[in-house]
Amino acid sequence: MQFKQLSGLTVLLGVVYIVEVVLAQACRPLPSLDGGSAPSIGPLLVSVIFVDFPDFPAQNSTEELYNTMIDAPDLYKTMSYGKLDLQMQPQLEGFYRMPNLSSNYNYARGLTTEDHVRYINDALSAVGKAVSFEGVNVLYVVPPRGAKEISFSPTAMVPVTAADGTVIGNTVTFGQDMWDRWGFKTVNHETGHTMGLPDLYPYVNGTTTQWVGGFDMMGLISAQSPDYFAVLKWQLGWIDDSQVDCVENSGITTHKISPIEVETGSKKLIMVPIDSTQAILAEVRSTLGIDEGACGTGVLIYQILPEVGSGNGPIRVFDSKPGSGGCQIPTGNSTGGELSDAPYQVGSKFTSQLGVSITILEQEGEDYIVEVQICALEFFG
Ligand SMILES: *[C@@H]1O[C@H](CO)[C@@H](O)[C@H](O)[C@H]1NC(C)=O
Ligand SMILES: *[C@@H]1O[C@H](CO)[C@@H](O)[C@H](O)[C@H]1NC(C)=O
Ligand SMILES: *[C@@H]1O[C@H](CO)[C@@H](O)[C@H](O)[C@H]1NC(C)=O
Ligand SMILES: *[C@@H]1O[C@H](CO)[C@@H](O)[C@H](O)[C@H]1NC(C)=O
Ligand SMILES: [Zn+2]
Secondary structure: OHHHHHHHHHHHHHHHHHHHHHHHHHOOOOOOOOOOOOOOOEEEEEEEEEEEEOOEOOOOOHHHHHHOOOOHHHHHHHHOOOOEEEEEEEOOOOOEEOOOOHHHOOOOOOOOHHHHHHHHHHHHHHHHHHOOOOOOOEEEEEOOOOOOOOOOOOEEOOOEEOOOOOEEOEEEEOOOHHHHHHOOHHHHHHHHHHOOOOOOOOOOOOOOOOOOOOEOOOOOOOOOEOOOOHHHHHHHOOOOHHHEEEOOOOEEEEEEEOEOOOOOOOOOEEEEEEEOOEEEEEEEEOOOHHHOOOOOOEEEEEEEOOOOOOOOOOEEEOOOOOOOOOOOEOOEOOOOHHHHHOOEOOOOEEEOOOOEEEEEEEEEOOEEEEEEEEOHHHHHO
């Protein structure tokens, strides 16, 4: 009797569990693809250390170099609707001298994890016990400006141990590209990795903007519309489940969605799950928030491929105007190419062979009214 009751309960719990798993899997953000483990809500504590080399002593002050980075926290405040508080603790007292020549770290594209960790550990040894790293989530290592061997800014998701015993899970080592090319948004791109975001440009072949154009600085740091995709903001906890319309059943539904750049409005994302390997999504891009310089606005429709890794195209934008050549931002060329004008406008319709169509019905202020049609036959046929 006891046994029977127990097994009844077990069966019941089993059913509830299965139902929960199915619902939870239908619509969900991308999994963390990069292994980054830094917090994306609340304080994110970063220790910033400055290093130089026997073959390249620093020529600038630490303050001058740090100046390039100081706008990163404000950018995150806007992007996260005030949820992420990036707290950089710059160790401005001076440069710590690395034990080796800048040319001895094999520091170039293709840098191995082993060489990268050797660089980071050398920086930590150079600091020694001079700095307390207690409570630090992420380490930034900043080289002298002009040390050309230290060319780019990779992130290592490898735990390292500081002299005071603190284990730091994620480290960004900055390179000349921050000063020469990308500016402070390099900090936001790389710190995105420490929170688990993938690279959205191709690691191999193709062009930088082929999958996401000028949307999302994880695809192009100088993007015309650099804010993170809504599906990534959801992953980071900046958008919650209630702000995502999950459309699973066949039929026609109507949705109102608001620009992702600002907190106002209620729904931020429509998601149509196809199966565990793909989903179709829609969000609104405007010139609000950090996308003030954008030339491509409207309803941005894209696909996510959760099983595709960083640098292999886990997010791919659908182009509403193929062959247009894209749009131009007033201040330069680095807009995101062909896909920079990808968003759909009122009156246009997206149709997928997967049985999903999305029609842009109306614009109300900055919000869009969108109709989603799912054709059941396509799913089971
Ligand atoms: C570094 O110093 C050089 C030479 O004094 C100067 O031209 C340059 O603007 C400085 N760089 C930064 C980032 O402050
Ligand atoms: C400097 O790097 C070289 C080559 O990677 C290595 O053999 C050497 O041991 C390093 N020297 C120091 C002082 O770390
Ligand atoms: C890159 O292009 C080369 C030459 O076309 C091809 O052999 C290779 O498979 C491509 N690699 C990837 C990852 O697509
Ligand atoms: C725009 O492109 C032209 C021609 O390729 C180039 O000369 C110019 O420097 C670019 N401007 C910017 C701001 O990138
Ligand atoms: Zn990256």
